[in-house]
Amino acid sequence: MKKSLLVGVFAATALMTGCNKQQDVKVTAENDKVFYSVGYMFGQRMKDLKLSDAELMAMTQGLKDAARGTKEQVDLKVYQPKIREEFQKRVEAHSQGVKVEGEKFLEKFVSSEGATKTASGLAYKIIKAGDGAKPKATDTVKVHYHGTLIDGTVFDSSVDRGKEVSFPLNRVIKGWTEGLQLVGKGGKIKLVIPSGLAYGDHGAPPKIPGGATLVFEVELFDIQAGEAHSPDDGHGHGHGK
Known part of the structure; x- marks a missing residue:
């Protein structure tokens, strides 16, 4: 996966999968199923990160704000560099148990x-x-x-x-x-x-x-x-x- 796609791929997942306790969506419309499929496929790549409901909800909100053109709630210049570091840390932590x-x-x-x-x-x-x-x-x-x-x-x-x-x-x-x-x-x-x-x-x-x-x-x-x-x-x- 290219670096330039990292943020978009991971951020897309939460909204599309509807994975939070506040609002699980039952997908019925044919067009919605297309976008659900996009989210599910990306979501499979995030399973090992063990995200909490609060983290999924924060990710969902970030995607919503960006898709709607709403001003971001955080300084992206500060937090974008932290994304790879956080994901790498979680991936390595999960893999250790699997390795054992x-x-x-x-x-x-x-x-x-x-x-x-x-x-x-x-x-x-x-x-x-x-x-x-x-x-x-x-x-x-x-x-x-x-x-x-x-x-x-x-x-x-x-x-x-x-x-x-x-x-x-x-x-x-x-x-x-x-x-x-x-x-x-x-x-x-x-x-x-x-x-x-x-x-x-x-x-x-x-x-x-x-x-x-x-x-x-x-x-x-x-x-x-x-x-x-x-x-x-x-x-x-x-x-x-």
Whole structure:
């Protein structure tokens, strides 16, 4: 998300979602549903901030005042620089608890399933070694993958979509780049990827929370040497950068 959009995106959420105790709105008109959808999608990005009702109401009032052309109640030059700092602080605070649970899950995966933990913190278990060459980071791989959170919630799956995916191995999250180089063509691997090798404190809203440890099962079908152009599928959190 670009910096210039930060204030508008976050401020838009509160009014559109109608999330305060004073006035919850039941959306019925077709045009209202359009704007409700805008608010809901933005609101999903704010879930981890744990905003209070008072904070949501203040945000709502700010959006109303701006949309109606009413003079602002605060000096924006003073408070605009504080926005990123406050949001960053809350995102990091939320992600810490998520990270702790992820670390416990990863260590249990290593101890109870005989998985291996690498120096980077990635944990993996070879389900099927494969009998072909292993890919290099600069190669393009063709795979099927199934991605879940540690509670089993599926956030993305080419298996469920029924379509294999090809992408450059050096243009994905670090856990994928490292992990796929450990299995041969025709093989299958299970990866448990800590947030530092995935999407970090910010996650990939709305499906992946900040600090989340990710679980993937990946089957490697083919390897194409050298740099590829672009993924043939826009889906897949294996494609995150």
